[in-house]
Amino acid sequence: MERLTGRIILLWGWRRSLTAFLAGAFAVLSQAPYDFFAVCFISFPVLVWLLDGATVAPRSGALRRIAPAFAIGWWFGFGYFLAGLWWVGGAVLVEAESFAWALPFAVFGIPALLAFFYGFACAVARPLWSNGLGRIAALAFAFGLAEWLRSFLFTGFPWNAIGYAAMPVPLMMQSASAVGMVGMNVLAVFVFALPALFADRRHLRLGLTLGAVLVTAHLAFGYVRLATPATADGPTLAVRIVQPDIDLSEKWDADVRDRIFRTMLELSAKPPEAGQPVPQLILWPETSVPFFFTERPDALTALGEMLGDGQLLVAGAMREESGRATGEETRYYNSVIAINDKGEIVDAVDKVHLVPFGEYMPFADLLARFGLEQVVAGPMNLSPGASRHAIAAPNGLRALPFVCYEIIFPDLIAVDATSADIIVNVTNDAWFGDTPGPYQHFRQAQVRAVETGLPLVRAANTGISGLVDPQGRIVDALAINVRGVIDASIPSYRRDARVAGGARVNGLIILFVFGALGLGMVLRQGLRPN
Structure with missing residues (x-):
């Protein structure tokens, strides 16, 4: 171990950059759909040892002292995001004749930009570097800070945060309800990096003890929470989730729009299977209506004829607001529209957090x-x-819709979900085909259910559609590239609206505790006599 560590520490030039890149790329195997979290026990110790070797002359300026650490973190991040997000390039190839030019930016540019956050993390950690356990705490603090910033800076894109590596199954997701994603990111990096202590064995026993305590608490909390089912309190809601599996090449083809719409109507009107109730709420995916209702009022008439008494359709659709009366430009929205059994639009919620370069x-x-x-x-x-609100669903329940990748933002969900009984997520992951992307998206939606203590109902065009209970367990789901429906009854659950907000506070406390620990250790080392 000492010989291997020494060789990694002494790496220089392109060899050091390549090792950091490969360590980051290897860590992606911890994310969905692979869920092999053990790889992080290799990737993060390697990162620690690379940072051990990121030294410069003592009298160098401040920027020069952190530049090697930043470079190591950037290459680690570039490998991580390139291996984890390469599938984004598939979106620009759907309409390759128009957008193929953007393929290099989608595949390489986005990972290169996101890598700056991990470069920042290593640059922050290096001044707090000390021997033994202190540098592990410093790295955990720095990565937790970087992941938190990544969730909102430059519109935010917290995809594949490190904390998800520690949550491959519901048993290991429950801690998110107590410490949020901020806390999970900090604690995950701390535990994953602990094997680095085997090299010089300084603080090894203390580190292994802390790691064992954290892992045991993580698993025990999950076991106890899963063994204590969420309390159903109030009416149930019979829901039908529609997954139409529409080819994107046909999505906006004027010649097949009517056929697509008929497919949606037929799936929605199917009699429920034996033992399943007649659905009260029918959910369609993002942009599942292949035209504007303002152009096709006959479509609303057809929906009114299809819906039974008391049924409500919640459908993803494009919405337009004409500016002719005011002389302004027509505005277009990616929306969730509620339609009653009379074919009337009774509510609409527009997507608040748009995708940069994709939607604007x-x-x-x-x-x-x-x-x-x-x-x-x-x-x-x-x-x-302008804002988000819950849609009034049958039986007096409130369904809060999030469109596509809005579901990956923990703070956004935590704030808005306090007024809801059910989280609704509509998406169209067909842009990315059968790649890791849809699996990663679904995993992050699962964790949002755990954080908020609310059931999640998710409709995707080509998958993964499903129903997730408040503890992250998949009640039912449809695989990718399958056409069908899910019928299920959703109880309303007794919950504390302060849970998600409290987890955010706890996570920030953990972040600063590890920052203080790293700072304290480096100060103690500096004061120690030679």
Whole structure:
């Protein structure tokens, strides 16, 4: 072990960068759909040893002292995000004749930008570096800080946060309800990096004891929480989830729109299987309506005829607001629309958190000043919703909708879900095919159910659609590239609206405790006589 550690510490130049890149790429095997979290017990010790060797002359300036650590973190992050997000490139190839030029940015550019967060983490950790356990605490603090910042800076994109590696199954997801994703990120990095102590054995016994305590508490808390079922309190809601499996190449083809719409109607109107109740709420995926209702009022009539008495359809659809009366431009929204049994639109919730470059062009006004009207006037320019609210569902329940990747933002869900009984997620992951992307997306949605203590109902165009209980267990699901429906009854659960907010606070406390521990250890080492 000491010989291997020494060789890693002494790596230089391209060999050090390549090792960091490979360590980061290897760590992706801990994420869905692979869920082999043990790889992190290799990747993070390697990262620690690489940072051990990131030294410069004592009298170097502050930036020069952290530059080697930043470079190591950037290469680690580039490997991690490239191996974990390569499938994003599939989205631009769906309409390759128009967007193939963006493939290098999608595959390499996004990982290169996200890697700056891990470069930042290592740059923050290096000044707090000390021997033994102190540097492990410093790394955990720095990565926790970086992952927290990644959840909101530059619109935020907390995809595949390190903490998910410690939550491959519901037993290991329950801790998120107590410490949130911030706490999970910190604790996961701390435990994963502990094998680095085997190299010089400084603080080894203390580190292994702390690791054992944390892992035992993690598993025990999960066991106790799963053994104590969430308390059903109130009416149930019979739900039908529709997964139409529509080919994206046909999605907006004017010649097949009617056929797509008929498919949706037929799936929604199917009699329930024996033993299943007649659905009270029918859920369609994101942009499942292949036209604007303002252009096709006959579609609302058809929906009213299809829906039975008291049934409510909640469908993902594009919505437009004409600006003719005010002289403004027409606005388009990616929305969730509620339609009653009379074919009337009774509510609509617009997507608030749009995908940059996918649904809108950042800095559109600035680009337009440079004559780039063609770029900013493309079909990607949607308008964000002003706010989110719960839709009134049958039996007096409240269903809070999140469109596509909105479900991956823990703080967003924690704030909005306090007024809901059910979380609804509509998405269209067909853009990414049968790649790790849809599995990763579904996993993050599972954890949101655990954090909020609310059941999750999810409809995806080509999968993964499913029903998840408040403890993250999959009640039923449809696989990728399958056409069908799920019928299920959802109880309403007694819950404390403060749970998710409390977990966020606990997570931040853990973050600062580890930061203080790292700082304390480096100060203690500096004061120790030579």
